[in-house]
Amino acid sequence: MRVSQWLAPNFFEIWHTEILSLNKSYGLVKLLLIEDNKQLAEDVAMFFGEEGYITETALTLGKAREKLGIYHYELVILDLGMPDGNGLDLIPVVQGEHPRTAILVLTARDSLDEKVHALEQGADDYLTKPFHKSELNARVHSILRRRISGGSSHITINELTIDLGARIASVKDVVLNLTRKEYDLLLFLVYNKNRLLTKESIAEHLWGDHIDQADNFDFIYNHIKNLRRKIKQAGGRNYIESMYGMGYKLVTDPT
Amino acid sequence: MNRRKFRLLSKAVFFYLLFTLVSFIISALILQSEANKHMHNILESRLRHREHRIRYVLEHKPEKLNDFSSARIVRVDRIPSGFEPSYTDTVMLNEHTRRKNTYRKKTTYMTVDGKHYRVEMTKEADELYRFKDDVFHIVLPVFVILALAILLANYLLSGYLFEPFRRILRQIDSYKIGKSGSLREIKTSTYEFDRLKQLHERMQQRIENDYFQLKEYTENMSHELQTPLSIIQNKTESLLSMNNMNSRQIKQVRAIYEETQQLSRLGKALNLITQIENQEFQNIREMKTAPVIEVHLDKIREMTDMKELSIRKDLDPEHTLIIDPGLLDVMLRNLLKNAIRYAPHGSTLRIETGDGKMRFVNQGSEPDVRGDEIFDRFRRGRGQKTLGLGLSIVKKICQVSGLEISYEYRGAHHVFLIEKPDS
Numbered sequence: 060m061r062v063s064q065w066l067a068p069n070f071f072e073i074w075h076t077e078i079l080s081l082n083k084s085y086g087l088v089k090l091l092l093i094e095d096n097k098q099l100a101e102d103v104a105m106f107f108g109e110e111g112y113i114t115e116t117a118l119t120l121g122k123a124r125e126k127l128g129i130y131h132y133e134l135v136i137l138d139l140g141m142p143d144g145n146g147l148d149l150i151p152v153v154q155g156e157h158p159r160t161a162i163l164v165l166t167a168r169d170s171l172d173e174k175v176h177a178l179e180q181g182a183d184d185y186l187t188k189p190f191h192k193s194e195l196n197a198r199v200h201s202i203l204r205r206r207i208s209g210g211s212s213h214i215t216i217n218e219l220t221i222d223l224g225a226r227i228a229s230v231k232d233v234v235l236n237l238t239r240k241e242y243d244l245l246l247f248l249v250y251n252k253n254r255l256l257t258k259e260s261i262a263e264h265l266w267g268d269h270i271d272q273a274d275n276f277d278f279i280y281n282h283i284k285n286l287r288r289k290i291k292q293a294g295g296r297n298y299i300e301s302m303y304g305m306g307y308k309l310v311t312d313p314t
Numbered sequence: 315m316n317r318r319k320f321r322l323l324s325k326a327v328f329f330y331l332l333f334t335l336v337s338f339i340i341s342a343l344i345l346q347s348e349a350n351k352h353m354h355n356i357l358e359s360r361l362r363h364r365e366h367r368i369r370y371v372l373e374h375k376p377e378k379l380n381d382f383s384s385a386r387i388v389r390v391d392r393i394p395s396g397f398e399p400s401y402t403d404t405v406m407l408n409e410h411t412r413r414k415n416t417y418r419k420k421t422t423y424m425t426v427d428g429k430h431y432r433v434e435m436t437k438e439a440d441e442l443y444r445f446k447d448d449v450f451h452i453v454l455p456v457f458v459i460l461a462l463a464i465l466l467a468n469y470l471l472s473g474y475l476f477e478p479f480r481r482i483l484r485q486i487d488s489y490k491i492g493k494s495g496s497l498r499e500i501k502t503s504t505y506e507f508d509r510l511k512q513l514h515e516r517m518q519q520r521i522e523n524d525y526f527q528l529k530e531y532t533e534n535m536s537h538e539l540q541t542p543l544s545i546i547q548n549k550t551e552s553l554l555s556m557n558n559m560n561s562r563q564i565k566q567v568r569a570i571y572e573e574t575q576q577l578s579r580l581g582k583a584l585n586l587i588t589q590i591e592n593q594e595f596q597n598i599r600e601m602k603t604a605p606v607i608e609v610h611l612d613k614i615r616e617m618t619d620m621k622e623l624s625i626r627k628d629l630d631p632e633h634t635l636i637i638d639p640g641l642l643d644v645m646l647r648n649l650l651k652n653a654i655r656y657a658p659h660g661s662t663l664r665i666e667t668g669d670g671k672m673r674f675v676n677q678g679s680e681p682d683v684r685g686d687e688i689f690d691r692f693r694r695g696r697g698q699k700t701l702g703l704g705l706s707i708v709k710k711i712c713q714v715s716g717l718e719i720s721y722e723y724r725g726a727h728h729v730f731l732i733e734k735p736d737s
Contacts, residue, residue, distance in 0.1 A: 098545050102545065102549070106548075167538070167539075167540030169582065189544040190547075191551065192548050257554065257571065259572075269614055269617075269647055269651070277620055278619075281620070304561075304568060305568065
């Protein structure tokens with residue numbers, strides 16, 4: 060990608076100041092957030108800025124079209140209910156002009172029809188509000204991995220390596236014998252490393268609609284316990300910290 | 315309450331015929347009384363003529379008095395005072411025809427040359443009586459012919475006349491809110507049907523207007539809530555991630571966070587109910603239940619393992635439901651969640667399908683509510699932190715999918731049975 064493409068006249072609109080602290084997994088990633096709620100847009104932009112993405116926001120579809128006409132983005136996060144129209148109408152525009160750009164729909168509308176329609180139109184994923192930022196982050200990671208790395212890539216944290224293509228986690232070349240849920244949990248933690256994951260967001264990520272009991276998170280604890288044990292048995296350190304009463308966090312530099 | 319119902323046209327014809335019969339009878343009676351009067355006048359004039367002849371004979375040729383075969387003349391001493399001529403009708407043998415005929419007999423007195431006579435004259439009145447009877451003999455068959463003609467016309471016309479009405483009824487019957495099938499193309503020249511059509515159209519418009527407003531309101535409400543909820547949720551998550559809060563502050567933020575989660579789940583559940591009610595799940599097809607149940611059981615394995623629930627399946631691979639797959643998923647999910655929630659640790663969940671029935675059985679304590687109240691919204695077991703919407707969603711799904719769901723508490727077990735109404 061040419062530098063001039065992102066060192067554009069509206070360079071200062073770009074949210075995060077640490078532009079050059081690129082996301083290590085995917086290189087330079089530019090992200091367009093189309094969301095009419097300013098507060099939410101700021102929050103999400105801030106979040107992805109911290110993740111190392113260059114995030115721009117458009118509060119209207121008009122503004123989004125303008126930006127899409129000038130710049131290239133790796134990912135567009137699209138709200139459907141925009142003040143100046145239906146966000147769905149933008150999907151063909153993005154696909155026509157930037158066929159390599161991924162689209163994640165982030166909307167309050169959770170009708171099955173709209174979801175199917177959006178995915179048929181070419182959206183890569185569909186997430187309904189209210190959402191956990193950790194969930195959004197995991198979805199963005201998985202889209203970018205598919206789009207940019209062609210599905211095969213590795214994430215390494217110290218001695219812990221995850222082969223995303225083969226869905227294998229290993230510690231110092233010792234493959235961990237993880238169940239599907241444990242692998243998903245580990246990946247979710249790794250995608251959101253050094254960030255608190257509430258029990259609710261973990262439960263929702265792993266079981267989706269199959270769980271709605273806020274008062275029974277014992278099985279998450281079970282999975283965490285097993286995961287810790289398996290990493291430790293393979294010679295890894297305890298990366299997963301319990302945050303009392305709140306949730307869990309995968310820390311990259313455990314004490 | 316459940317009185318027998320008749321067709322409008324049959325009713326109308328019945329009353330029409332009844333009134334026609336009454337008016338026929340009345341006109342027959344009038345005709346008869348007219349005939350009576352007429353008959354009386356004719357007889358009277360003939361009898362008077364005879365009376366004149368008798369008087370003439372009495373005055374001029376008394377010797378010919380015995381020539382009158384149809385009159386008896388008797389000499390009397392005096393005429394009873396205040397006497398008026400009297401008439402009686404009698405049946406006598408006609409000497410010529412040898413048949414019994416009706417005769418009118420007039421009894422009167424006359425005075426000729428100072429002598430008083432009592433005169434009885436008879437005159438045959440048979441024909442006139444026959445005419446009188448003929449009135450009924452003619453009127454009644456005419457009425458019967460008319461009635462038959464009307465019934466036949468009614469039978470032949472009802473199809474033609476009521477065709478627009480039946481089409482209007484069919485349209486109204488197949489009417490679904492939000493799916494506007496118009497009555498406009500039904501043409502009718504009948505005033506009442508046209509009125510009905512117009513009224514129904516107006517009513518339909520009003521209902522749809524209200525319905526869409528309400529729908530829009532609900533949708534806007536639930537959509538507009540989601541974005542602020544997202545912000546609150548994310549902000550509280552950010553707060554929780556901060557390292558410099560003390561445990562009391564954490565507890566407070568945690569409470570906000572939990573309630574936000576509850577609120578967001580509530581919004582989603584109510585939204586789902588609205589979608590089901592709006593029949594947005596239309597991908598209806600015949601679904602084999604056994605593989606779907608297996609997938610669900612697989613997904614909840616951790617939860618069942620956690621409570622050490624054993625699952626006893628008795629699944630008929632041929633058992634099917636005609637239902638939208640999305641709704642089947644929601645239904646099974648909620649039934650299983652419910653069973654896991656209320657089953658005691660280490661008990662057994664039974665899932666049985668076959669013979670058109672699907673049964674979910676789990677052990678549990680007796681519910682506070684009775685029978686079908688368990689499907690009411692916001693009903694939940696004691697001390698449960700759930701929304702209390704799961705079973706009402708299941709019930710709603712059954713309703714829109716033409717299935718019957720029943721609940722029973724039997725022998726310390728909760729039994730949910732889903733079946734097709736005809737089986």
